[in-house]
Amino acid sequence: MTGPGGTAAEPVRRRAPWLTGLAVAAAATVVAFGIHLAIPAVPMLTAAVGLGMIAGQIPAAQRVLDGVLKPGLGIAARRLLRIGIVLLGLKLSLVDIAGLGWEAIVVIVLIVSITFGATLLFGKLLRLPGTQPILIAAGFSVCGASAVGAMSAVTRSKDEDTATPIALVTLCGTLAIFVLPVLRIPLGLSAEDFGVWVGLSVHDVGQVVATAQIAGPVALASAVVVKLTRVLTLAPMIAIVGLVERRADARNAALGAGHPDYVERPAAKRPPIVPLFIAGFIAAVLVRTFVLPLLGDAATSGVLTAADIGQTVLLAMALFALGSNIRFRALARTGWRALIVGLASWVLIAALSLFGVWILA
Template sequence: MALSRGTAARLALPGLLVAGGAAALAFGLHLAFPVVPQLTAAVGLGMVAGQVPAVQRLLDGALKPGIAVAARRLLRIGIVLLGLKLSLVDIAGLGGETIVVIVLVVTITFLATLWFGKLLGLPGTQPILVAAGFSICGASAVGAMSAVTRSKDDDTATPIALVTLCGTLAIFVLPVLRIPLGLSTEDFGVWVGLSVHDVGQVVATAQIAGPAALAAAVVVKLTRVLTLAPMVAVVGLVERRRDARNAALPAGHPDIVDRPATKRPPIVPLFIVGFILAMLARTVVVPLLDDTASGAVLEVADVVQTILFSLALFALGSNIRFRALARTGWRALIVGLASWALIAALSLGAVYLLA
């Protein structure tokens, strides 16, 4: 029986309050240790909370409805607001050659990771979620892709853990390699933007080399984010065709792919449409405002997006169980590390090529 909106809101409130408190704590950790991005701190707190037996019982009980709302609905609203960071004018300023290279790096990493994940036999939808997270934009890509693949929470938790681990390692590893690799400040920023996963991790890594590196990294990274919409649309189309093939086969046929008992996903989910509209607003509408108004709009949107992502990533992190990962996650770890190495190598080659 469907719950009324009021009842659903009351059930969700405890979990949302806990996620909000965790987001505030993550902000405090970021202030105390600026090298740690707030979103990385949020998912880390969730991962720690998910290992405590007493907290696990609460997460699986009274807190579960609110945690589910944060991990899904709030994440999708945050993805919509992410579009306000993207200006097509800034992306066009990169030049056609750079844009083509970015698309190639994303596509090759996605397909290679998907293939390797299936080769190692990752369960469920983990191969495609790991591929999306490492090639496009980390946890937000995992969340977006899980919507069209109708992934279980268990399948989503492992890719979130992997992109958090590798993205955090990048903050410390990539700056050390800049001088030995002979990268200029701008080239280092391009490398970071091409290879690091979440936007917050990109900022934390690139700012170490200075403002020029940070500016280059953010533009390149946001261009990678732009590939999220077409990737999700393609996967949505594949999922619908798979459902249609299943429906045409007789019951019990060995070629039927087991799918969750839910309605077919749209080719382009509504929140991805919102993401595209927000991007267009950033390109067309925001520049029409005066500097004060446009700055205020973008600043408020950025703060709200960060808050929503912090709540969502704490919720996603809290679904991770290290004991289960220790039994079954070694293959996913191999795939994640291989994908991280691949995108770093491809990106470095692209930087040398563009230079």
């Protein structure tokens, strides 16, 4: 049946761009899962962002990625990423954090803070463009690509500013899977100490699991709890940056465009102090701590399993979309300074984390 001036198929065609982009991201997630099954050492999320990065280098694929697929991939890179971060909160219980002890919590907060501050400062000293310094600082100090995506939302970053930090945390996090286990024996680390080191220093949760499981279940358990405690620091970090952004907007508005100290800022609504998805993440942590235990072990296990699957799928789709924005040719021309900052940040957090392990031992 047709309507005036068109056909019944037109509404479907108008929806097709974002539906097609999401379908491609979902297909890439299935492929990433297959890669993880075939090579367990490669985390599914790392495989997903790697597939996106490969697709982004193929000229024919670039035209499609920047054309008909762009609306759907944009939804995946932003909305699905934020929903995945919310579901990530269900993995973390305040009881688990308390079980670490106050000394470990202080060490975690200090390492995150020092790494973030030093990386941000180094990035500014090397004059990285746009918001790259703060995005690289967030990714390396907290939780990799997820933190980059979360920080880009509150800083209103451009896609080209986000692409380089995503590439760097993926590169260094993947290297950690192979480098850290080799160093375990020479450093004399027990399985538990190795897990703490991995949880303190490796970026994405999937990369932490892939690295720590090599040393066995004790290392894996320690790594996951420490890593998820690091993830929790994302909420106050985003809140602080959101407050700084709002004050900068207000200061600019008071100065006016003609003032010599006026700084050109993105034309967008003022960022919230605490974005909705970060509030959702905190709420999910509280639900995991206080509500799910009331449901019983079977129900809690079912909810957590479903949430884990949903979070992994959503983040894999988001990371494929983010990876597809990366262009190695552009990075080769302009990204060498960012590479130096990223590698320096990786070495810094690994060294600080190893020192933290020795303090806590």
